[in-house]
Amino acid sequence: MATSFDRARAEFGEELRRLRESTTLNGKEFANRLGWNAPKVSKLETGKQTASQDDLNAWLAACSVSEETAAHLTVRLSALNEQYVTWKAKVRAGHASRQQESVEREAAARLIRAVDVGVVPGLLQTPEYARHVLLAHANIHGGGQDITAAIRARMRRQEILYEPGRTIELLMTESALLHPVAPQEVMAGQVHRLMAAIGTPNVRVGILPVRVRLPYMLMHGYWIVDDVVMIETVTGELSMIDPDEVATYNKVTDMLWAAAAESDAARELLVRQLPAAGS
Structure with a gap:
């Protein structure tokens, strides 16, 4: 469509x-x-x-x-x-600048709903995992000279997880762990970080298990920040503000949450990932 x-x-x-x-x-x-x-x-x-x-x-x-x-x-x-905006245009200013955009956008937001397919949501990434994600990005689009500064900015984004007054829902697929972007020891640390995040006040964490029938085909990841939907593609980032489109993405998100593992079920799923992540 x-x-x-x-x-x-x-x-x-x-x-x-x-x-x-x-x-x-x-x-x-x-x-x-x-x-x-x-x-x-x-x-x-x-x-x-x-x-x-x-x-x-x-x-x-x-x-x-x-x-x-x-x-x-x-x-x-x-x-x-x-x-x-293409990623090549964005990284001209550096990856740290792009992360700072997210810091400012999310700090002003009342609603954040993330649905990520192939990666752990940035608000839950460990520094080591974030480094591998950003390096993979830089390998394609360039701009890898400020990765350390970008990681620091990404970690600053996570401060909002502990601030009241927001609705934060972070949903990811189990396949993001089955197809890791980082070495096993880094993935093990990332799995522990996800386990620790479950139960954080004002933060909802969910995982879409593999082989679970989804109510709608998950074509790509996306973030809903207040009234804007942001979609990252291989080559750029698309922002959508049309109210009907935003409403559709919110509806799909609600449907996906109905199929997600949360709380103890999510912890059990993550525990199963630890031997593979840490071996």
Whole structure:
């Protein structure tokens, strides 16, 4: 199902297409005018790719648009970029900067609902586990020069677990432990950290066991922070604020919690993981 971001990008591409058609040039001819390949024009017009500001500037110049039209499209592109930011763009400022964003966002939040698939939620990670997660990320996207500072910032995020006045629900899959991102001794420490977190006042911790039928297909992990849904993909981070979409994610989250192991059941599940994690 298309998200509000997908729809907005498709609508933006449609505006670009109409501008291109006003020049009477076909896609290939327009690409030649810009010095691009034809597939790039097609991807931008169909919403398969988001234009950069340089792309938009070149497009507007080739179409000789008015200042009003140029300003309108620049604002729309800026709004699109606020919804989806690539990891390469984020890590230019460093991983510590990205973690500090989370510190500030979560400190101001009243509601935090995390559903993580392949990783332990950041609010429950040990420093050693966090290091391996961030190093794996840096291996793909770069920016690994400030990992230690990023770990410190991630640990500061966890202070909110012990502050009253919030609803914090942290749900993860057992498969995140069965497919570890860190060595066995680190995973053993991480399992103990999860066990200790169960029963923390004002914090709900749950695990979706393997081979348990889920009420809805868990396609990806996501976080709901107040009225914003954040989804991390391999290449970037998508933020959704459409009320209907946020409501849908909250509904799915409620359904998933119904299948989760909590309290003693979650502890028993984690104990079973210890021999494998510590062997």
